Amino acid sequence: MITPKKSSQRKLLALAVMILGFLNGFGQANTSIKFYAHPGFDYFNSPDQKTSSPYFRGGPLVLFATSQINDRVSVAGEINLHYNTATGPEIELERMYLKYSWKDALSFSVGRMYSPIGFWNSNYNFGLVLQPNISRPKILNPTHDGGFIQTRDIGLQLEGENLTSARFFYKFLIGNGIGKNGGLSGTPYALGQSLAYTLQLGVEPIEGLRLSVSGVMNKLPKGSATQFDNNPVSEDVTATVIAGSISHMSVEKKFEFIAEYFRNAHDYATIGEKVLNGGIVYAGYKATSKVVPYIFVEFLEFPANDPYYPLINSYTSQNFVSSQEYNLGLRYKASASLVFKIEASSVHQEQYGWSYGTKTQVAFAF
Amino acid sequence: MIILKSIKMKKILFIVLLIALSTNSAIIGNTAPAGIELAIILNKDNPTEKLNPAEVKDYWLRRGAKKKWKTSSALVMPLDRKAKCPEKELFYSKVLTLGVEDVEAYFAAKQYQSAEAPPEKLATDKDVIDYVSSHPGAIGFVNKSSLVGELGTAVKTVCVIAQ
Numbered sequence: 001m002i003t004p005k006k007s008s009q010r011k012l013l014a015l016a017v018m019i020l021g022f023l024n025g026f027g028q029a030n031t032s033i034k035f036y037a038h039p040g041f042d043y044f045n046s047p048d049q050k051t052s053s054p055y056f057r058g059g060p061l062v063l064f065a066t067s068q069i070n071d072r073v074s075v076a077g078e079i080n081l082h083y084n085t086a087t088g089p090e091i092e093l094e095r096m097y098l099k100y101s102w103k104d105a106l107s108f109s110v111g112r113m114y115s116p117i118g119f120w121n122s123n124y125n126f127g128l129v130l131q132p133n134i135s136r137p138k139i140l141n142p143t144h145d146g147g148f149i150q151t152r153d154i155g156l157q158l159e160g161e162n163l164t165s166a167r168f169f170y171k172f173l174i175g176n177g178i179g180k181n182g183g184l185s186g187t188p189y190a191l192g193q194s195l196a197y198t199l200q201l202g203v204e205p206i207e208g209l210r211l212s213v214s215g216v217m218n219k220l221p222k223g224s225a226t227q228f229d230n231n232p233v234s235e236d237v238t239a240t241v242i243a244g245s246i247s248h249m250s251v252e253k254k255f256e257f258i259a260e261y262f263r264n265a266h267d268y269a270t271i272g273e274k275v276l277n278g279g280i281v282y283a284g285y286k287a288t289s290k291v292v293p294y295i296f297v298e299f300l301e302f303p304a305n306d307p308y309y310p311l312i313n314s315y316t317s318q319n320f321v322s323s324q325e326y327n328l329g330l331r332y333k334a335s336a337s338l339v340f341k342i343e344a345s346s347v348h349q350e351q352y353g354w355s356y357g358t359k360t361q362v363a364f365a366f
Numbered sequence: 367m368i369i370l371k372s373i374k375m376k377k378i379l380f381i382v383l384l385i386a387l388s389t390n391s392a393i394i395g396n397t398a399p400a401g402i403e404l405a406i407i408l409n410k411d412n413p414t415e416k417l418n419p420a421e422v423k424d425y426w427l428r429r430g431a432k433k434k435w436k437t438s439s440a441l442v443m444p445l446d447r448k449a450k451c452p453e454k455e456l457f458y459s460k461v462l463t464l465g466v467e468d469v470e471a472y473f474a475a476k477q478y479q480s481a482e483a484p485p486e487k488l489a490t491d492k493d494v495i496d497y498v499s500s501h502p503g504a505i506g507f508v509n510k511s512s513l514v515g516e517l518g519t520a521v522k523t524v525c526v527i528a529q
Binding site: 030032034064066067068071072074075076097099104122123127129130162167204207251252289290333335336337365 | 429430431433434440441463464465467468469470471472474475477478479480481482483484486503
């Protein structure tokens with residue numbers, strides 16, 4: 001028997017094959033197909049819960065294909081193959097878009113792409129060989145994994161860069177929004193009734209130093225489906241995200257820095273505004289071209305009684321709780337395609353207390 | 367006395383080790399081969415006549431506004447060499463001042479972030495000259511001594527890097 005989930009996966013697989021065929025069909029010498037993977041091992045001790053957890057992480061296998069079709073048109077596709085312990089093998093389409101670069105001041109992208117909020121979300125995600133630390137910030141967990149803010153969307157994006165001597169840049173994305181996050185497999189009757197708007201404005205005054213602010217506006221009428229399928233919104237909600245970001249990541253500079261703040265608000269007609277705050281700070285120093293010690297700190301601050309979030313997150317089987325995490329890490333770049341990372345980690349979760357442990361990761365591309 | 371000297375030596379060794387660790391060891395720089403001259407070449411239809419090494423670096427890395435040629439609006443297409451060779455060593459050390467791994471990581475990030483293609487990697491100077499002569503936006507580096515006869519007139523040299 002073919003279940004709807006399996007049928008959906010087969011459609012995605014067929015889509016993946018079509019993308020590859022599509023890229024191959026152009027016969028471009030510069031069509032590139034890369035795979036990313038990042039297995040690891042964690043060991044955590046939770047004195048408050050009196051548990052200790054050794055755990056191997058397999059991680060996904062991510063296929064990333066790009067092609068420069070001509071001087072103005074490029075395409076990209078990213079497919080995530082992973083194993084879900086509850087439902088078995090899964091395939092997810094992370095990105096698939098076509099970009100038309102008209103001039104510096106204006107390019108168009110259409111398809112499924114990362115939302116332009118902050119620096120981290122647009123730059124790392126599944127290419128963990130490129131990401132400076134081990135774990136994706138919790139505030140940027142994808143909604144299809146029980147995350148909180150929409151990190152990618154299907155729509156049309158207008159962008160411009162290198163404007164004026166301050167190298168001003170902007171991105172404006174009109175997308176389906178969180179109410180339509182089902183995307184390709186979404187059921188039409190459950191979709192939201194309005195589109196979402198995301199705007200990012202920023203400058204890059206010197207190479208590698210980027211400052212930006214981003215905002216998302218997404219109206220969710222009563223009954224709209226969200227990432228938590230069994231928990232449609234109980235009344236009209238205006239969902240907004242405001243993000244501020246400062247980053248200094250340059251191939252030539254020894255000091256690396258990323259600081260980002262996210263304010264994810266749900267404004268209800270009757271109960272008012274409920275705000276989830278999240279933030280990250282990363283700082284690293286290239287002691288050599290291969291060795292980078294770093295710190296990575298993040299926090300999540302949940303509002304009380306926001307009906308948007310179900311009592312238990314069905315993706316993680318845990319409550320939605322505020323948390324803080326402190327990591328002291330070391331990154332070793334054996335080559336551009338092979339990176340080892342190790343972190344000493346302290347995690348505090350409301351209701352669960354403190355956990356202490358070690359995380360390791362081998363991130364590679366081939 | 368001998369012990370004191372030994373402690374001092376250990377301190378010196380430790381400082382030397384720290385300095386060695388803090389320098390960018392992957393940069394090929396300072397080991398570039400002597401006795402060759404590098405020619406930075408463009409397509410003959412590219413109106414750009416002259417570039418300084420800093421401009422070559424920005425165009426080759428496709429940084430900032432240097433993704434397109436100002437004078438022709440063609441897309442900048444940097445060319446690299448497949449294997450380690452004296453020309454590549456000189457280009458990386460004198461022009462890019464970056465290591466091979468750094469450059470690969472740089473282009474891998476650009477590709478993941480914005481679908482930009484990394485440089486095409488070619489085997490020989492002749493391959494580079496042939497590619498540049500048939501692609502308006504291409505920029506490559508070759509041994510200046512390779513630019514003789516037909517190969518010498520197929521492209522234009524906009525910068526020469528000497529030891």
